[in-house]
Amino acid sequence: MDGVTTPGRTVVAGGGPGGMLLAYLLARAxxxxxxxxxxxxxxxxxxxxxxxxxxxxxxxxLGVAERLLEQPHVKARQFRFRTPKGxxxxxxxxxxxxxxxxVALMPQAWFLDFLAAEAQTLPSFELRTGAAxxxxxxxxxxxxVTLRSGEEIEADLVVAADGRFSRxxxxxxxxxxxxxxxxxxxxxxxxRRDDDPPDADVDLFFGRRHYVGVLGSPGRWQVGLSxxxxxxxxxxxxxxxxVRREVAERVPWLADRVHLLTDMNETTLLSVDIxxxxxxxxxxxxxxxxxxxxxxxxxxxGILMACQDALAAANHLVPALTAGVxxxxxxxxxxxxxxxxxxxxxxxxxxxxxxxARARERGKAVAPPGFLRLLTRIPAIRRRSAxxxxxxxxxVVPSPGLERALDLRPAPVPA
Numbered sequence: 001m002d003g004v005t006t007p008g009r010t011v012v013a014g015g016g017p018g019g020m021l022l023a024y025l026l027a028r029a030x031x032x033x034x035x036x037x038x039x040x041x042x043x044x045x046x047x048x049x050x051x052x053x054x055x056x057x058x059x060x061x062l063g064v065a066e067r068l069l070e071q072p073h074v075k076a077r078q079f080r081f082r083t084p085k086g087x088x089x090x091x092x093x094x095x096x097x098x099x100x101x102x103v104a105l106m107p108q109a110w111f112l113d114f115l116a117a118e119a120q121t122l123p124s125f126e127l128r129t130g131a132a133x134x135x136x137x138x139x140x141x142x143x144x145v146t147l148r149s150g151e152e153i154e155a156d157l158v159v160a161a162d163g164r165f166s167r168x169x170x171x172x173x174x175x176x177x178x179x180x181x182x183x184x185x186x187x188x189x190x191x192r193r194d195d196d197p198p199d200a201d202v203d204l205f206f207g208r209r210h211y212v213g214v215l216g217s218p219g220r221w222q223v224g225l226s227x228x229x230x231x232x233x234x235x236x237x238x239x240x241x242x243v244r245r246e247v248a249e250r251v252p253w254l255a256d257r258v259h260l261l262t263d264m265n266e267t268t269l270l271s272v273d274i275x276x277x278x279x280x281x282x283x284x285x286x287x288x289x290x291x292x293x294x295x296x297x298x299x300x301x302g303i304l305m306a307c308q309d310a311l312a313a314a315n316h317l318v319p320a321l322t323a324g325v326x327x328x329x330x331x332x333x334x335x336x337x338x339x340x341x342x343x344x345x346x347x348x349x350x351x352x353x354x355x356x357a358r359a360r361e362r363g364k365a366v367a368p369p370g371f372l373r374l375l376t377r378i379p380a381i382r383r384r385s386a387x388x389x390x391x392x393x394x395x396v397v398p399s400p401g402l403e404r405a406l407d408l409r410p411a412p413v414p415a
Contacts, residue, residue, distance in 0.1 A: 007031050008321035011145055013133050013168055015042055017108070018214060018289030018306030019161025020115050025314040028062075029405040031321050034153065035116075035125070036145070038132035038162070038341060041111040041350070049105050049217055050076075050202075050300035053093065053390040056100035061398070061408040065100075068114050072218035073106035076201035077388065081372075083206045084365050088373045092158075093390055095383035099412050103390070105201060105216050115291040133162070136171050141284030155324045157317070159286045161306075164273055166291035172282065172314035176294060180350050182357040185213070185224040185297065186243065188267045190257050192220050196377050197253060202300065205250040207363045211356070212250045213298070223254070224270075224297075228360060232269050240264050248346035272296050274346050274353070281331035281361075288313055293342045296349040299389065305345065308396040312337040315399040322405075341394035 008031070010201035012023045015037035023035040032155065051059075051073075058347045079091040080248030093102050119125045144154035145168075160168035169176065201216030213224040224247060227235050235242070240263055248255035257388035261267070276293035280286065289306035359365060375381050398408060 005322075005324050008155045008323075008325050009033070009154070010159060010321065011036060011143065011155040012159040012161055012319070013128075013154055014160065014162035014166075014291065015039075015112060015116070016128075016161060016163060016289060016306065017048075017111070017303045017309045019159065019185070020112050020119070021307050022159060022161065022288065022310035022313050022317075023125065024115055024122075025310060025402075025406065026317065026321070027119055027122040029314070029318045029322075029402070030124055031318065032124045033126070034155070035119070035127050036131040036133060036147075036153075037127070037129045040130045041109070042116070043109040048297065048300060048302045049108050049215065050303055051104040051106070051221070052300075052304045052391060053096060053098050053100045053103070055304060056104060056393060057098065057412055058307070058311065058398075060100070060412045063411075064114075064118055068111070069104065071106060071110050073104045073215040074201050075102040075216060076105055076216060077102045078199060079202045079386075080200075081204050081368050083368065083373070085370070086373065088368060088374070088376055089382060090368075090376050091386035091389050092379070093381040093386045095379060096386055096390060097384070097414055099414055101414075102201060108156065108303070131169075133167055136168070136285075138284065139172075142172070142282065143284060155284075157284060157286065157321065159288060159313070160291040161287075161289050162181040162291055164294045164357055165288040168285070169277065169287055169291050172285055172287075173289065174277050174279070176273075176277050176292075179274040179276070179346050180353065181272045181274045182229050182297065182353045183272050183296075183298075184227050184229050185270045185272060186232070187222060187224045187270055188261055189220045190223055190254060190260060192218075193217070193257075196221075204298075206368070207250050208412060209360065210246050210250070210365070212247055214251060215252075215300075219350065221254070223251075226356070228357070229295055230250065231274070234321065235246075236238060236264055243267070253329050270297065272298075272353075274349050276342060276346065280335045281328070283328060286313065286331050288332065292335075293346065295336065295342075295345060295356060296353070298349065298352060299345075301345055301389070301392070304390075304392055305342065308341065308392055309334075309338055311396045313399065315396075315402050318402055318405050337396065338394075341392050344393040
């Protein structure tokens with residue numbers, strides 16, 4: 001019919017937080033979207049579990065936060081360093097002027113399953129699991145994807161949200177440039193007990209050679225032991241007894257259960273990466289989240305950055321897809337909106353990495369600088385740090401057009 005524009009169709013590859021949220025936002029705006037997840041489900045160990053105040057406020061405006069938070073979760077109200085010279089509370093989320101004055105810790109798979117269920121109530125949303133992409137249709141522009149099964153799926157836009165080892169990024173010939181990570185992390189889980197410290201949910205324990213990260217979760221602790229990049233073979237040779245001793249020394253209240261870690265096969269090595277692609281887009285293709293920029297897990301910013309990518313993308317893609325096919329200007333605008341925040345976060349993470357590397361080289365305790373202990377005694381500093389960590393250095397807000405398209409609630413106000 002004359003004067004009627006057919007909305008553009010999007011394929012989002014990757015069902016992590018960024019891809020899932022973007023697909024949900026597009027479908028909620030009435031746009032056709034297919035989400036492809038190469039695994040059969042979203043259940044992966046030792047993925048980020050942190051939902052920051054910004055994320056919770058967005059979910060509140062979407063009208064789904066209350067239902068999500070009915071699931072078991074832990075409310076972390078502080079981010080703390082435990083150093084050889086004492087406790088340093090760097091961020092106090094309880095000082096923020098929001099009803100979500102905490103970081104909600106829940107298994108990422110629960111968050112993704114919840115959002116997928118919400119999206120599947122929308123008629124323009126399709127979820128396909130076990131759908132691995134192994135090819136692109138076209139190159140200038142990209143016109144869709146080919147699955148490992150041989151099936152071709154045409155689209156007006158392909159969004160690569162398939163993580164740090166993005167298959168689509170490789171197929172597109174894009175390369176993520178390293179910013180200089182110097183650390184790897186060995187992760188494993190230990191049971192949580194009722195008499196454990198009630199406020200240790202986001203703590204880093206510093207000491208000589210290593211630091212230990214402890215992340216709370218319903219029923220368990222995720223424990224991460226730092227090691228020099230490429231140092232896993234030496235750690236593996238030292239054996240599980242060495243890992244248990246290092247954790248027990250830094251986190252004494254876990255000493256009564258480190259024996260439950262019985263084999264190095266019960267651990268997961270996370271090779272820390274801090275990298276980004278210079279250009280996140282080309283005609284018919286957009287990269288977001290770790291596919292565009294890999295964030296270190298230290299600080300727990302990965303989900304926040306990916307979700308902010310998704311909202312920034314929706315701000316530009318909803319009007320562009322409603323009108324047909326998004327042009328290069330819309331795709332470039334998404335990167336322009338997000339690049340400052342990503343560069344800022346990654347630069348901060350590189351500084352932390354370099355500080356840790358220098359300490360290891362000198363045989364000193366891996367710890368934050370001493371002046372931080374003095375600064376963070378000031379509540380305003382802890383509040384500013386919490387706001388920066390909880391909302392990111394450049395918070396994304398829904399555009400007026402997106403607010404109307406999604407029928408968003410007003411921003412939440414403190415009780």
